[in-house]
Amino acid sequence: MRDKTLGYLLVLPAVLMLLAITLVPTIYSYYFSVHDVRVQTFRDPPFVGLDNYAWVLSNKEFWVSLRFTVLFTTVVGSAELLLGILIAVLFDRPIKGRRLFIALTLIPLGIAPALFSIMMKQMVNEFAGLIPYVLRLLGIQFSFFKDFPSTFMTIAFTDIIEWVPFVFIIVFAALQALPREPFEAAVIDGASSWLVFKDITIPLLRPVLAVVIILRFMDAFKIFEVINIMTRGGPGMSTESISYFIYQLSWAGGYNNYGWAAAATIIVFYMVTVGAGVGLYVLRRMKVI
Amino acid sequence: MKRWTLKNVTIHVLVLLTLGMFLVPLFFIVTTSVKSYADIMAGNPLFFKPTLENYLSVLFLNPATIGFNFPSSLFNSLVIALVATLGALAISFPAAYATARLRTGGGNLISYIVSLRLLPPIIFALPLYLFFFKISPDLLIDSYLGMILIYTTFNTPLSVLVLRSFISDIPPELEESAMIDGYSRLGAMLRVALPLSAPGLVAVAILNYLAIWNEYLFALIFTSQRAVMVNVSASLFVTAYAIRYGEIAATVMIAMVPTIAFMLLVQRSLVKGLTLGAVKG
Numbered sequence: 001m002r003d004k005t006l007g008y009l010l011v012l013p014a015v016l017m018l019l020a021i022t023l024v025p026t027i028y029s030y031y032f033s034v035h036d037v038r039v040q041t042f043r044d045p046p047f048v049g050l051d052n053y054a055w056v057l058s059n060k061e062f063w064v065s066l067r068f069t070v071l072f073t074t075v076v077g078s079a080e081l082l083l084g085i086l087i088a089v090l091f092d093r094p095i096k097g098r099r100l101f102i103a104l105t106l107i108p109l110g111i112a113p114a115l116f117s118i119m120m121k122q123m124v125n126e127f128a129g130l131i132p133y134v135l136r137l138l139g140i141q142f143s144f145f146k147d148f149p150s151t152f153m154t155i156a157f158t159d160i161i162e163w164v165p166f167v168f169i170i171v172f173a174a175l176q177a178l179p180r181e182p183f184e185a186a187v188i189d190g191a192s193s194w195l196v197f198k199d200i201t202i203p204l205l206r207p208v209l210a211v212v213i214i215l216r217f218m219d220a221f222k223i224f225e226v227i228n229i230m231t232r233g234g235p236g237m238s239t240e241s242i243s244y245f246i247y248q249l250s251w252a253g254g255y256n257n258y259g260w261a262a263a264a265t266i267i268v269f270y271m272v273t274v275g276a277g278v279g280l281y282v283l284r285r286m287k288v289i
Numbered sequence: 290m291k292r293w294t295l296k297n298v299t300i301h302v303l304v305l306l307t308l309g310m311f312l313v314p315l316f317f318i319v320t321t322s323v324k325s326y327a328d329i330m331a332g333n334p335l336f337f338k339p340t341l342e343n344y345l346s347v348l349f350l351n352p353a354t355i356g357f358n359f360p361s362s363l364f365n366s367l368v369i370a371l372v373a374t375l376g377a378l379a380i381s382f383p384a385a386y387a388t389a390r391l392r393t394g395g396g397n398l399i400s401y402i403v404s405l406r407l408l409p410p411i412i413f414a415l416p417l418y419l420f421f422f423k424i425s426p427d428l429l430i431d432s433y434l435g436m437i438l439i440y441t442t443f444n445t446p447l448s449v450l451v452l453r454s455f456i457s458d459i460p461p462e463l464e465e466s467a468m469i470d471g472y473s474r475l476g477a478m479l480r481v482a483l484p485l486s487a488p489g490l491v492a493v494a495i496l497n498y499l500a501i502w503n504e505y506l507f508a509l510i511f512t513s514q515r516a517v518m519v520n521v522s523a524s525l526f527v528t529a530y531a532i533r534y535g536e537i538a539a540t541v542m543i544a545m546v547p548t549i550a551f552m553l554l555v556q557r558s559l560v561k562g563l564t565l566g567a568v569k570g
Contacts, residue, residue, distance in 0.1 A: 250415050
């Protein structure tokens with residue numbers, strides 16, 4: 001058998017699965033997005049043209065959730081990147097018991113985001129939580145889900161603790177693999193540690209940082225568990241994320257309107273694609289990748 | 290002899306702060322899970338009388354109260370994660386081999402696969418749900434089969450990327466000499482490349498298993514009773530018993546201890562897989 005034929009045969013199972021589970025349903029959702037699809041009309045949904053799209057684009061909740069998701073992604077993505085790099089640099093030196101410390105730091109990576117959210121929700125619980133207990137001892141009254149700023153802070157904090165270890169371990173592994181010569185030369189030349197970091201470490205890490213930035217920002221945009229478990233979009237609808245909004249439209253919000261949800265899905269798909277394209281362009285212009 | 294300079298002390302303080310940030314929530318949930326309700330309300334994080342009542346209550350809870358029992362969701366997650374992990378490996382290895390060695394599909398196939406890793410899963414959730422519903426709700430929704438299909442597929446992209454970089458690191462001469470000795474290309478793949486990729490297969494299996502056990506969105510949307518998975522049952526438990534803090538903590542502990550233990554045991558492979566997936570993906 002020629003290699004070319006064999007190659008196609010070898011990728012066939014994976015490609016068939018991917019097409020069946022991702023592409024076919026996606027094409028199918030275009031059909032739903034121009035029909036009035038609800039449980040009652042599921043068998044024979046009437047054609048409604050672009051009504052579903054118009055409904056989504058004129059819906060306040062959609063824009064609120066989009067704005068929240070972008071804000072959340074920017075804040076936690078930047079914070080995780082910064083903290084992850086700092087911790088990686090901190091651990092990139094001979095510290096007693098480093099291997100154990102690293103193992104412990106990685107624990108959040110093994111915890112499901114859903115369980116982590118439950119955990120943090122308990123941590124800040126007014127009656128049973130550790131943080132309010134400590135604050136009470138210090139004589140401070142603080143409500144973690146009172147308004148938008150406090151709620152935002154609580155869920156951002158949760159996401160940051162959960163995902164800093166991911167940035168940390170990848171940057172740390174990259175730091176360990178860097179060649180030692182440029183650093184030794186810089187030290188001989190008398191460069192300060194800040195200069196070494198800025199002019200040698202960061203440029204050498206650039207390819208890894210680019211990937212981490214893309215992964216973390218794309219993943220932060222998917223935010224769902226923290227919202228569904230900690231806030232349910234509240235107070236009001238101020239912390240609804242895009243994923244949560246679509247989930248509400250189809251399953252949980254009492255709408256049960258699959259036509260609207262399909263239209264929202266398609267709009268979000270194009271927004272993410274365009275957004276990621278712009279993001280990549282900016283990263284290239286800034287010479288990060 | 291190490292000197293306790295200001296810099297040295299600062300570094301140690303920072304290391305401890307970092308560890309504290311990650312470990313205090315864990316410490317809190319461990320202690321809450323072994324506290325009685327009175328001790329939880331008293332709040333003292335260090336002094337209390339340990340008890341196992343929360344664990345017993347969770348494990349032997351009357352299924353009628355929340356529609357399913359917690360131990361069965363552990364079993365569901367275990368079976369689904371194992372089968373889907375193997376499924377993803379079985380279809381990813383040949384695809385990774387073909388794209389790495391035979392350049393099948395050129396860059397397009399790989400870009401398509403990468404894009405699937407990056408897009409938000411909610412984009413696929415609704416179309417897939419309706420698609421499954423149209424084919425057969427009984428067979429595919431709230432069933433092992435449906436969940437296994439979903440997880441096999443969504444773990445294939447990263448598996449292909451990581452395995453691909455493992456295979457690229459194997460010297461091609463080894464397969465070439467096997468082919469001179471009379472093996473076909475397929476034979477060389479199975480007899481030479483496959484065994485040499487064992488560390489890669491292990492790393493990918495671990496990544497996939499953890500990803501499936503920890504997944505929430507698809508599990509929430511596609512399972513409700515028959516195939517309910519562990520994170521969903523834990524979160525339903527929170528909704529049903531908002532103030533039974535000790536039992537909630539015990540649920541979280543039971544659901545996460547296996548993955549944490551597993552992760553610490555296989556840390557090296559995991560880190561290798563994560564790094565490769567990030568750097569070469």
